[in-house]
Amino acid sequence: LQNVRIDPSSISFNMWKDIPVPFYMSVYFFEVLNPKEVLQGAKPAVNQRGPYVYREFRYKTNITFNDNDTVSFLEYRKLFFRPDLSNGSEDEYIVVPNILMMGAAVMMEDLPNFVKILLSGALAGLKQEAFMNRTVREIMWGYEDPLIDTINALVPGLIPFKGKFGLFVELNNSNSGLFTVNTGMKNISKVHMVDSWNGLKKVNYWRSDGCNMINGTSGEMWPPFMPPTSLEFYSPDACRSMTLVYEQSGKFKGVPTYRFVAPKTLFANGTDYPPNEGFCPCLQSGIQNVSSCRLNAPMFISHPHFYNADPVLVDAVEGLKPSKDQHALFLDVHPVS
Numbered sequence: 001l002q003n004v005r006i007d008p009s010s011i012s013f014n015m016w017k018d019i020p021v022p023f024y025m026s027v028y029f030f031e032v033l034n035p036k037e038v039l040q041g042a043k044p045a046v047n048q049r050g051p052y053v054y055r056e057f058r059y060k061t062n063i064t065f066n067d068n069d070t071v072s073f074l075e076y077r078k079l080f081f082r083p084d085l086s087n088g089s090e091d092e093y094i095v096v097p098n099i100l101m102m103g104a105a106v107m108m109e110d111l112p113n114f115v116k117i118l119l120s121g122a123l124a125g126l127k128q129e130a131f132m133n134r135t136v137r138e139i140m141w142g143y144e145d146p147l148i149d150t151i152n153a154l155v156p157g158l159i160p161f162k163g164k165f166g167l168f169v170e171l172n173n174s175n176s177g178l179f180t181v182n183t184g185m186k187n188i189s190k191v192h193m194v195d196s197w198n199g200l201k202k203v204n205y206w207r208s209d210g211c212n213m214i215n216g217t218s219g220e221m222w223p224p225f226m227p228p229t230s231l232e233f234y235s236p237d238a239c240r241s242m243t244l245v246y247e248q249s250g251k252f253k254g255v256p257t258y259r260f261v262a263p264k265t266l267f268a269n270g271t272d273y274p275p276n277e278g279f280c281p282c283l284q285s286g287i288q289n290v291s292s293c294r295l296n297a298p299m300f301i302s303h304p305h306f307y308n309a310d311p312v313l314v315d316a317v318e319g320l321k322p323s324k325d326q327h328a329l330f331l332d333v334h335p336v337s
Helices: 013-017 035-039 099-110 113-125 136-141 146-154 274-279 311-315
Strands: 023-032 046-065 070-081 093-097 131-135 174-182 194-197 230-235 240-252 255-261 287-289 300-302 330-333
Touching: 013 046, 023 136, 093 099, 093 136, 099 113, 099 146, 113 146, 131 136, 240 330
Parallel strands: 023 093
Antiparallel strands: 023 046, 046 070, 070 174, 093 131, 174 194, 230 240, 240 255, 255 330, 287 300
16 A cells, blocks of 8 residues: 555655656547538538547646645646557548637627627638638647737737647647646545645536535546546646546456446536536537637537437537447556555
């Protein structure tokens, strides 16, 4: 048990500080096959492209041990493209929605009318279209767009960036916020449990105390002797805590594991699952609106292919094939250590 604690004198401390286990991030895109028809009201037809695989290195810095049996740290991540593990290159072109233009259009709905007119004129003058054909590298790591400078000039602060726009443009070499977690020195059952995140005991993104709670660990390690019930972790990317439930015992390369899976209620709306009412305004079950923690940009999270979502969502897009084996969220954890 001494080696499970977060203690600079333990043999596992350096493993906790610089995680030696290889992480891989696999990215898939849905290529829109009929963009012109979609603009005429047709159902979108998509084709999954990828995976584009990135090796992820994680390391902790600013490690500070506190007097209350906790330790604070920043964890950074670096991503490197692995073409040998990928199905395609970063130079491939993919037709996808023009996220920047569509996002700006939604975000300006609450602006004064004269500002809307100016932005609408800018969109027309810049010949912005609803779909764009760009490389994987541009979509991931950013591309220059005159619309960015125009928006920043007309409505400073509407978008939180300058220069390039990309889905992961700020992810590489970034940290996930200041975590303060229990060291387990006094109580081993609390090791890795989050005490605060960015100095907060709870977030303020959501409409209920339950939804704003910061529960569990930071999502990498859990206390030993885990019961086969559930596990919790706080995800800065999702801006919320998540609870996975025990499904079955198994083995991974001979090591015994407990498998915990995301329940169908994880992204359910408040009508289907009342405890999630605090995450609303909601649409159909299976997608969660995270715009409140993304500067009111129209962003949603879901399982891939709308797995475990309302069938209406799957039926609205041609080419989706939700499958538990391919798209379910699960974690296999060694229950003892």
